[in-house]
Amino acid sequence: MKALVSVKRVVDYNVRIQVKSDGSGVVTDGVKFSVNPFDEIAMEEAVRLKEKGKVTEIIAVTIGGAKCEETLRTALAFGADRAVHVKEESEVQPLTAAQALAAVFKKEEAQLFLLGKQAIDDDANQTGQMVAALLDLPQATFASKVELEAGKATVTREVDAGLETLEIDLPAVITADLRLNEPRYLKLPDIMKAKKKPIAAFSLTDLGVTPGAGLKASKTAAPPKRSKGVVVKTVDELIAALKGKGLI
Amino acid sequence: MSKILIIGQQAEGKLSSSIAKVVSAAKLVGGDIEVAIFAKDGSGAAAEAAKLEGVTKVLQIDRAENDHGLAAIVAPQVVELAKKGYTHVFAPGTTFGKDLLPRVAAKLGAQQVSDVMAVLGPTSFDRPIYAGNAIVTVEAPAAPAVVATIRLASFQAVGSGGSAPVEKISVDVALPTHTRFVKLEAQKSERPELQSASRVVSGGRALGSSENFKVIYALADKLKAGVGASRAAVDSGYVPNDMQVGQTGKIIAPELYFAIGISGAIQHLAGIKDARTIVAINKDAEAPIFEVADFGLVGDLFTVVPELTSKL
Ligand SMILES: Cc1cc2nc3c(=O)[nH]c(=O)nc-3n(C[C@H](O)[C@H](O)[C@H](O)COP(=O)(O)OP(=O)(O)OC[C@H]3O[C@@H](n4cnc5c(N)ncnc54)[C@H](O)[C@@H]3O)c2cc1C
Ligand SMILES: Nc1ncnc2c1ncn2[C@@H]1O[C@H](COP(=O)(O)O)[C@@H](O)[C@H]1O
Numbered sequence: 001m002k003a004l005v006s007v008k009r010v011v012d013y014n015v016r017i018q019v020k021s022d023g024s025g026v027v028t029d030g031v032k033f034s035v036n037p038f039d040e041i042a043m044e045e046a047v048r049l050k051e052k053g054k055v056t057e058i059i060a061v062t063i064g065g066a067k068c069e070e071t072l073r074t075a076l077a078f079g080a081d082r083a084v085h086v087k088e089e090s091e092v093q094p095l096t097a098a099q100a101l102a103a104v105f106k107k108e109e110a111q112l113f114l115l116g117k118q119a120i121d122d123d124a125n126q127t128g129q130m131v132a133a134l135l136d137l138p139q140a141t142f143a144s145k146v147e148l149e150a151g152k153a154t155v156t157r158e159v160d161a162g163l164e165t166l167e168i169d170l171p172a173v174i175t176a177d178l179r180l181n182e183p184r185y186l187k188l189p190d191i192m193k194a195k196k197k198p199i200a201a202f203s204l205t206d207l208g209v210t211p212g213a214g215l216k217a218s219k220t221a222a223p224p225k226r227s228k229g230v231v232v233k234t235v236d237e238l239i240a241a242l243k244g245k246g247l248i
Numbered sequence: 249m250s251k252i253l254i255i256g257q258q259a260e261g262k263l264s265s266s267i268a269k270v271v272s273a274a275k276l277v278g279g280d281i282e283v284a285i286f287a288k289d290g291s292g293a294a295a296e297a298a299k300l301e302g303v304t305k306v307l308q309i310d311r312a313e314n315d316h317g318l319a320a321i322v323a324p325q326v327v328e329l330a331k332k333g334y335t336h337v338f339a340p341g342t343t344f345g346k347d348l349l350p351r352v353a354a355k356l357g358a359q360q361v362s363d364v365m366a367v368l369g370p371t372s373f374d375r376p377i378y379a380g381n382a383i384v385t386v387e388a389p390a391a392p393a394v395v396a397t398i399r400l401a402s403f404q405a406v407g408s409g410g411s412a413p414v415e416k417i418s419v420d421v422a423l424p425t426h427t428r429f430v431k432l433e434a435q436k437s438e439r440p441e442l443q444s445a446s447r448v449v450s451g452g453r454a455l456g457s458s459e460n461f462k463v464i465y466a467l468a469d470k471l472k473a474g475v476g477a478s479r480a481a482v483d484s485g486y487v488p489n490d491m492q493v494g495q496t497g498k499i500i501a502p503e504l505y506f507a508i509g510i511s512g513a514i515q516h517l518a519g520i521k522d523a524r525t526i527v528a529i530n531k532d533a534e535a536p537i538f539e540v541a542d543f544g545l546v547g548d549l550f551t552v553v554p555e556l557t558s559k560l
Pocket of ligand 1: 013037038120178451452453454477478479480481492493494495496497498508509510511512513514515516519529530531532535547548549550
């Protein structure tokens with residue numbers, strides 16, 4: 001069974017984001033980029049499923065500019081067999097991304113699509129669900145456990161109320177939550193091997209995708225700053241301070 | 249004029265408390281506000297929705313398949329309904345809404361606005377990006393419809409003095425059988441619900457075990473507070489996943505928040521930006537949580553917290 005895994009290049013989760021003073025966006029020059037953490041988890045899950053003999057081939061896919069090749073090389077070092085680079089230099093919104101990813105999934109005749117539950121730059125949390133809708137496939141979002149059997153998957157999902165278990169028929173779309181697994185550390189030999197693995201390139205047009213009218217960002221602002229408060233020395237002082245503000 | 253369709257999340261016949269907040273956001277858009285309840289038997293939830301101030305009509309769509317609110321099953325019905333002249337489709341920013349609404353948006357061919365935190369006009373909204381470290385103002389195309397999830401911590405619930413009519417309707421679409429509900433393991437708790445509690449006490453990795461979390465529960469019980477946790481505490485198995493506060497957990501806006509033995513990583517702070525007052529208890533005076541705390545106390549939580557609990 002073929003598994004497709006999407007990986008997005010995003011600003012590293014440790015970077016303290018700065019908003020540009022003219023409100024046109026956030027500072028990305030000279031900032032560290034990494035693979036979206038949820039996508040690393042999706043990738044790790046695919047590799048584990050392959051190690052268990054449930055998946056036979058893993059294809060990593062990204063949409064973005066030339067620099068995303070790095071992202072694909074990381075996915076290949078994790079254990080993807082080959083990669084697909086959908087080349088697009090301008091920003092791609094979730095519906096457009098989903099249309100492109102759905103086209104790749106169809107073309108590859110894959111059985112399983114693993115994505116991250118959200119990209120930590122746009123925090124949209126949409127793409128996986130949109131891919132599933134466009135392909136009329138079942139979806140299991142926010143997965144914390146995946147078990148594959150013949151023709152179906154049993155997935156535990158992290159929902160507001162607790163843990164929900166669904167059974168879905170394959171082919172299917174699954175989006176990874178944080179506790180699905182802990183991604184492995186990449187070893188040098190794997191990073192070297194990844195350099196030789198093939199990457200196929202397409203444009204959105206090759207995939208038959210024309211971006212529609214998307215959301216237009218008019219202004220980006222920093223959130224209101226919380227001011228540093230006071231440090232109290234004792235529990236009694238804390239209680240007095242909270243009483244003083246009528247909080248207890 | 250706008251005609252807004254709100255997906256009325258329900259469970260076991262009860263309306264989710266999130267809907268009163270979604271209605272509040274819809275009122276800022278203005279126009280007709282209709283709440284659709286997809287359930288096996290939605291009478292109870294529909295009656296609750298009808299009372300929400302600002303709602304003009306409640307649609308009750310009863311169907312056995314709707315019992316567990318599965319996205320793949322509810323989405324085709326929402327899509328069919330949404331085509332009937334609605335200008336907006338709103339859902340709460342709960343796991344239910346986040347799972348369902350993009351599926352609807354894709355079928356309608358609309359780009360979704362996730363986590364609306366301010367309504368500036370019928371098609372203009374503020375939403376957080378980068379874990380809330382930047383706020384972007386977006387203009388959504390009016391056609392085919394504005395599809396958005398609402399960030400609950402940003403809106404006050406509307407009151408329940410209304411009396412809108414409830415209409416039972418059927419939405420005729422074939423439903424897939426490829427997705428089946430197996431079970432829900434829900435934590436039953438007597439404590440206030442995390443997302444609506446006015447006070448929340450959270451514990452972090454420093455607690456060290458689920459046994460030690462009792463110092464957090466004791467303080468919470470004294471304060472009649474809900475209980476939350478950092479990701480590290482959840483990952484370590486001290487508490488269940490539904491207690492996680494943060495970028496990928498619950499976003500909350502209590503009057504009073506206690507962060508105990510929590511360092512204050514940006515992903516955790518993303519969940520408490522709207523808390524009115526933050527109290528931090530941490531033994532490391534340099535912990536980043538102190539940069540956002542209104543009141544900080546440097547000390548060992550295992551002595552400070554029991555003392556606080558006993559003196560309250
Ligand atoms: C994509 C992504 C999403 C994430 N989403 C979330 C999220 O939603 N929510 C979340 O919380 N995290 C999230 N994280 C994780 C986050 O980055 C931090 O790792 C996590 O919040 C740390 O939890 P902590 O503060 O409990 O642990 P630590 O950072 O280990 O902090 C423990 C603190 O306890 C203090 N301490 C230790 N002993 C004592 C004592 N006896 N008394 C008092 N203080 C003591 C220490 O000084 C320290 O400050 C996410 C990470 C990623 C990459
Ligand atoms: N440009 C992209 N390239 C590769 N994967 C993407 C891209 N955009 C979104 N995705 C995938 O979709 C998931 C959810 O993204 P989002 O809906 O933007 O939060 C991500 O975790 C990725 O797996």
